[in-house]
Amino acid sequence: MRKRKKAECGEPPMCNLIAMVDIMFLLLLFFMLGADMGRRELAELVLPKADQVKPDDKKENTTDVYTTINVHHKYPEGGFRCAVNEEGGVCRESDHWLYAIRGREYTAADIKPRLDEEAAEAMETEIDPAAGQLLSRRKVLIRADLAAPFGDVNKLIELCGSAKLYKIEVAAAQPPPEEMGK
Amino acid sequence: MAGGGMDEDNPVAINVTPLIDVIFCLCVFFMCSFRFKQLEGKFDTWLPKGKGNQGVSAATDILKEVRIAMFWDKDAQKTIRRMGTREVRSNEELQTLIRDSYRDLVLANNPDAPVTIDAQAAVPWNEVMTVVNICKREKIDKIEFALGAPPPQ
Numbered sequence: 001m002r003k004r005k006k007a008e009c010g011e012p013p014m015c016n017l018i019a020m021v022d023i024m025f026l027l028l029l030f031f032m033l034g035a036d037m038g039r040r041e042l043a044e045l046v047l048p049k050a051d052q053v054k055p056d057d058k059k060e061n062t063t064d065v066y067t068t069i070n071v072h073h074k075y076p077e078g079g080f081r082c083a084v085n086e087e088g089g090v091c092r093e094s095d096h097w098l099y100a101i102r103g104r105e106y107t108a109a110d111i112k113p114r115l116d117e118e119a120a121e122a123m124e125t126e127i128d129p130a131a132g133q134l135l136s137r138r139k140v141l142i143r144a145d146l147a148a149p150f151g152d153v154n155k156l157i158e159l160c161g162s163a164k165l166y167k168i169e170v171a172a173a174q175p176p177p178e179e180m181g182k
Numbered sequence: 183m184a185g186g187g188m189d190e191d192n193p194v195a196i197n198v199t200p201l202i203d204v205i206f207c208l209c210v211f212f213m214c215s216f217r218f219k220q221l222e223g224k225f226d227t228w229l230p231k232g233k234g235n236q237g238v239s240a241a242t243d244i245l246k247e248v249r250i251a252m253f254w255d256k257d258a259q260k261t262i263r264r265m266g267t268r269e270v271r272s273n274e275e276l277q278t279l280i281r282d283s284y285r286d287l288v289l290a291n292n293p294d295a296p297v298t299i300d301a302q303a304a305v306p307w308n309e310v311m312t313v314v315n316i317c318k319r320e321k322i323d324k325i326e327f328a329l330g331a332p333p334p335q
Contacts, residue, residue, distance in 0.1 A: 017198055024205045031212030048311035052318035053223025071307075090259060092304050141224060144307045150252075151303020153310075154327055157229070166229040172311055174221040 045072045045145040050172035065122040065137065067165075070100040071144035071153055090147050097152050108155050115163035123164075131166075139167040225314060227325070246292060247326075248283045250276070250313055252301035261309040277316045284322060300328040 073085050074096050085091040098105045101114060119136035128135045140160050144153045153170075160168055251264045263270045265283070270276045280297065287295040297317050301310055310327075317325050 017202065021198060021202060021205070024202065024209060028205055028209050028212065031209065031216055034218075035212055035216055047220070047222065048308040050223070050225070050311055050315040050318075052315050053225060055221070055223050090306055092254075092256075146306060146308035146311075148307040149303055150301045150305045150307055150310050153307050154303070157227070157327070161229045168227045168229055169224040170227055170311070170314075171222055171224050172315070174223050 045070060045143065046147075047143060047171055047173040048146040049175045051175055053172045053174055055174070056171075066139050066141060067101060067118045068141045068143060069156065071142065071148045071156065072098060072100060073145060073147070074098055085147075092149060094149070094152070097148060099156060108152065108159070111156070112159055112163065115159055115165060119163045119165045134164065135166055136164045137167070138165055139169060140165050141169045141171055143171040225318070246287075247295050248280060248287065248297045249328075250280075250297065250299050252299065252305045252309060252313070254302050254304035254306075256304070261305050263309075263313070273312065273316060276313070277319065280316060280322070281320050284320065294324065296324040296326045297322050298326045298328050 073082065073091060074080055076082070076086065082091050082093070082096055084093075085096070091097075095107070098107060099111050100106070101111075101118070104114075106114060118138060118140075122136055122138040123134050124137050127133060142153065142156060157168055160166070249265070250270075253262045253264070255262055263276060265276070265279050268279070270279060284295075284297070287293070299310055299313050314325055
């Protein structure tokens, strides 16, 4: 009798891992579904907030031909650093601001041929009576960082116009509901 | 037999330790790369088809448009906004001024008059978008961008 009791007490304690595995699976599922992996062409930048923006309708976008152009500050890589930008200031060095289309970066001097290519891929079939020429039906979404110089964004719009891209849209972030109307 | 333990119910023991390790690694990866998706929207700013770039006229008829001049004060690192000769400090004041000026234009039989944002190249895009947003709040869709406002006197 005494021997048997000793044997029961000597069994190693069993840790039930099933509950932990369940929770881990749920966490994994949450992070996998919440991860924003699909839109790699959107660069890391902070958009200006505007409460009057139209929500980005994905259903509408499926039939349209779209080009997204990001206007962002040069990233600190390859020995490049900008102290003003890193400290949250407003950098006004013109060569520090770049345009990016599908991950490829351009300056104001070399983006025009790319815009021409983008426009040429989706030209209208008939001459526009108001413009008196063929225009592109491609829509251009400009995502400019909130600190980007207006001159650079305006230059980009001007270049789009000269490349026959006239359907321009500018992106802004929708503020959270508690900030609406401020 | 009747008093059989767990080993008899589950004769095949599965070692879950590697499974937990892998799930931990996956969890750490997704937690590190996770960031909440920002809700984005857009303003349609379609370019006029037949007009092109018209440049900035020196003599602007104040009864044909609402013009907001924006200057970048490099020393103070802030934007100065002006309507006419009046400096506008707050967004509420700017909204009231735009509303009143636009109403005057409508009363003067000029409902298609644009709001022209005449900003220096160095003005941050955020400030320009704030003015665009205020115009949209006032249901004004015709907004024009000009570039090259002279520095303030």
